[in-house]
Amino acid sequence: MLVEIGTEELPPTALKRLSEAFADQLSTQLTEQRIGHGNLERFAAPRRLAVIIQDVQVRQPDQETLRRGPALAAAFDAQGQPSKAALGFARSCGVEVDALDREQTDKGEWLCFRQQATGERTLTLLPALVEAALGRLPIPRRMRWGDGDAEFVRPVHWVCGLLGAEPVPGRVLGLDIGTGSRGHRFHHPDRVQIPRPEAYAEALRAASVEPSLELRRQAIREQVLQLAASVHGHADLPDDLLDEVAALCEWPTALLGRFDADFLQVPAEVLIETMQKNQKYFPVFDDTGALMPWFITIANIRSRDPDLVRAGNERVIRPRFADARFFWEQDRKTPLADRRDALGSVVFQHxxxxxxxxxxxxxxxxxxxxxxxxxxxxxxxxxxxxxKCDLVTAMVGEFASLQGTMGRYYAQHxxxxxxxxxxxxxxxxxxxxxxxxxxxxxxxxxxxxxxxxxxxxxxxxxxxxxxxxxxxxxxxxxxxxxxxxxxxxxxxxxxxxxxxxxxxxxxxxxxxxxxxxxxxxxxxxxxxxxxxxxVAAEVVDAVLSLGPQVPSDIDRRILAVAAFRQLEAAEALSAANKRIRNILKKSGDGIAADIDTTVRPEGLQEEAERRLAQGVEQMRARLAPMHAAQDYEGMLRTLAGLREDVDQFFDQVMVMTDDAELRRNRLALLRSLEQLFLLTADISRLH
Structure with a gap:
């Protein structure tokens, strides 16, 4: 299937996004209408958006619909006559009661109506699908043209639609759908007939239009690099500029231009800004990275006299560079420090x-x-x-994006x-x-x-x-x-x-x-x-929950917890910390409570709690120098050594015993263990 929307020149910075969205929305519309399809191929040029979709089903699949009516017990009386409920259900389905089926379920038997819906032809559905897809494109502001009600990002001049070799009947955006496209505005202004979707790209190329945005981008890149090499230089090819230039032309032809080398006395950033932002030129640099007196422009035509096109571009850039040189010379007459008072007349925020x-x-x-x-x-x-003093210079007034850069030049001067x-x-x-x-x-x-x-x-x-x-x-x-x-x-x-x-x-x-x-x-x-x-969000949360305020320290903790999660003991210790938190919460001794964490050795009865208490004390001594050095990863790796003691404690010791003093001692042990982990993060928050 081929769908092409022919327009006046589309916004170049939005062309790629519009092309992707059109293909995605068209695919979505087909899927919603239960029309199977294969891969999509996008095409986009200044005057067109097009999509070719492989393996499109020519008809929707048939669909059986089932409506359930009243339960059989309520549908007929004792004499077997239909009740009002059964009659009303049959009437709503447009049939007699005898035409209704019965459906057996776990909850009993019901009257039901089965209807077979025949799928519609894809050709019949396509105009509405295309309209819906176009209506969902990310267009901030749509325009109208002529005396119709159609709206789009730019006026639409033709619509081409084919399903196999069959034309798509109908209208889109107020225009009849045809089987023709149009070639290059100057090289081939006549209509281009498209016999089948697979002939689309070659038919347009024969009419001096490269319909693929990516292929035009690649051609521009290759031509620019080749011309730069011809003068022993290399070109700067920023992605955003390459995308924009590819969206501005249908049949790109690169031309090498030259400017007066005296302009190189102006900071290179100024000349580059002028070439790239204002003229959409590609600057040329030598092997040291210094700007050369060359530029490369992309024409949208194959001129019979390329020297004339080149001269025109050279003539256009000259006054722009002359203005930049004037600003440069004038600005340097006033030191930055002397401009500070002028900032008083510039509002930051009222x-x-x-x-x-x-x-x-x-x-x-x-x-x-x-x-x-x-x-x-x-x-x-x-x-x-x-x-901020360079903000009141003439250069930054003309080239706002050079703020800071010009300040550096002027401060150095x-x-x-x-x-x-x-x-x-x-x-x-x-x-x-x-x-x-x-x-x-x-x-x-x-x-x-x-x-x-x-x-x-x-x-x-x-x-x-x-x-x-x-x-x-x-x-x-x-x-x-x-x-x-x-x-x-x-x-x-x-x-x-x-x-x-x-x-x-x-x-x-x-x-x-x-x-x-x-x-x-x-x-x-x-x-x-x-x-x-x-790094998972829960790792960040485990650190931020403690309320740290030093980002460099937060970073060390987060990276330490992320490394800790990879350890074999991490999951068990995280679960143990959750259990500790719940026990302390139920006992009224929450995380923020200022409770006594002093463990009385003589109050430890079980071997498992004595071993854990001893491990906690040893850990406290080992962790102190690590904590001072902010070695949080080392701390957590060291604490991982407590896993076995913690597991045995919870297996063998009852914390919430009826003996108040024994319970207090065990809670103090858990609180002291929790505090060791909280020196780095709250690992109970790890899932």
């Missing part, structure tokens, strides 16, 4: 003040964090004071210390999942302070993220702080840092109440963070 206010808060917090880490406090504070220079860009790290972390001292303190200030301030005014809305990037900020503290690692108390950030808002907003909210929000991110590493 309830939280300007960027200058934020800069002052972050400077104080950076100095505090640097002191905790024994870093250079003056350098950390200086970095924070200059951090101003003669700032190397640590301050590095911090200008590192303040935004990590920018996304898997991104690198700041490596300089000032960069780490600034990245932490900036993110913590934003988190506390935005939570304090009641704008925490909800659903998919996160305008201030708080999820990214929370994960960024956790990653810096965990992966660097830095032994800092997160809640203390949040309190310090809240103090910076005194006189602005009441931020103290936000501290616990932000801390809890950040802890809620940890199961997902460790889940990406294959």
């Amino acid at each position: 309830k939280l003040g300007s960027l200058l206010d934020k800069s002052r808060r972050v400077a104080g917090l950076s100095r505090h964090i640097a002191g905790l880490l024994d870093y250079d406090q003056d350098e950390a504070e200086r970095a924070a004071e200059l951090a 101003d003669g700032e210390r190397p640590g301050v220079v590095a911090a200008m860009e590192e303040q935004y790290l990590p920018r996304h999942a898997g991104d690198r972390l700041p490596t300089s001292d000032a960069g780490r303190t600034l990245a932490l302070a900036d993110k913590l200030d934003t988190l506390v301030g935005i939570f304090a005014i009641g704008q925490r993220p909800t659903g998919v809305k996160d305008p201030y990037g708080l999820r990214r900020a929370a994960i960024g702080v956790l990653r810096i503290l965990i992966e660097t690692p830095l032994a800092l108390d997160l809640k203390d840092l949040l309190w310090q950030a809240a103090f910076g808002y005194r006189g602005v907003v009441e931020a103290e109440d936000a501290v616990t909210q932000v801390f809890d929000y950040m802890m809620e991110r940890l199961p997902g963070y460790y889940g990406d590493m294959g």
Whole structure:
């Protein structure tokens, strides 16, 4: 089966997602209608979405429906005449009582009506299935065109549908379904007849359209790499740019262009941003990674005069580079430090003040964090004071994504210390999942302070993220702080840092109440963070249930518990801890109770409890140096040695005895054993 929807140019950044969703929804519709089918092949180009599905059943299978009526005892009277219930049931089924069947079940015999429904032809059902699939596509805003009621992401100009060699009768989105497609807008504007679905791809290729998004992407990649090699360079091929360019053309043709080498005096990041974001060009680099005065563009035509196309692209890029060079030269005339007052006119958040206010808060917090880490406090504070100054430069005004990057260049030009220079860009790290972390001292303190200030301030005014809305990037900020503290690692108390950030808002907003909210929000991110590493959520919960506040320490505990779970003794000890917890809870001596854990040796009667008590005392001595060294994995491995003693204790000793003193002594033993495990985590939470 072939279904193709021909449109005006589709949004390039959404093409791949739309193609996948169309195929998935079409498959779902067929399945819901009990139409069996095989593999799906997706096609997507700027002016079309298409799907070919193998082995489609040409008709729904017949279906028997069974309706159960009244019980036989209630369906007939003593003379065998049908009751009102039987007559009403027969009437609702459209038959006489004599036409009803009987069904024997465990609960008795019932009147029933069996009806055989003949399956409909797939051809008859297809228009409605296609409409339903299109209606479920992830399109935020649909448009109308002409005077019809049809809605889609772009106006639809043709619909092609075939089941084998048979045309699909009917209409979709207000258009009659046909058997033709259309070729390249310029090379082959005429209709392209499709005799059978398996001829679809080759028919379009003959009309200068490569219908496969993946094959176009691959062709672009190969052509770009080949042209870059022709000038002894290599091309940068970011996935998102490659996807977008592949979605912009039907018949890609790569062309090599050149620009004036004098523009290379401008920072490479600026030129690359202009080429990739504005022009969709692929920059070319030499073997050292330096930008070369070449670019590669992808045309959507095979020009009879490619030099003319090349010259046009070179002419377009020249004024953009000239503007960038002007911004670069003008910005450097004013030092970053002299721009700080201008931040006062830029609003950070109307309830939280300007960027200058934020800069002052972050400077104080950076100095505090640097002191905790024994870093250079003056350098950390200086970095924070200059951090946002590049936001009021002409270059960042034009290229917002270069904030931080341009700050680094301008700070270096101003003669700032190397640590301050590095911090200008590192303040935004990590920018996304898997991104690198700041490596300089000032960069780490600034990245932490900036993110913590934003988190506390935005939570304090009641704008925490909800659903998919996160305008201030708080999820990214929370994960960024956790990653810096965990992966660097830095032994800092997160809640203390949040309190310090809240103090910076005194006189602005009441931020103290936000501290616990932000801390809890950040802890809620940890199961997902460790889940990406294959660590189960229950392992994270076993650690967080104890209320630790130092993320680097939390990390050691979580990894230790994850390793402990692999031990043979883990399941038994976890079950034993659950049992201990339940016993203490029933006795009124819960986990948080401040009870006497002193075990009186003379009160130990059974050999099993004496052996466990001795093991606990020996463990306490062995664990002390491990705990001081935060060797949590070593602690849990050592505690695993108690498994046999714990098993024998529960097999041979009655804890809740009627003897009050004996019961108290045994409870104290269990509590002291529990406390040894709680030095690392609450393993009773492991399943």
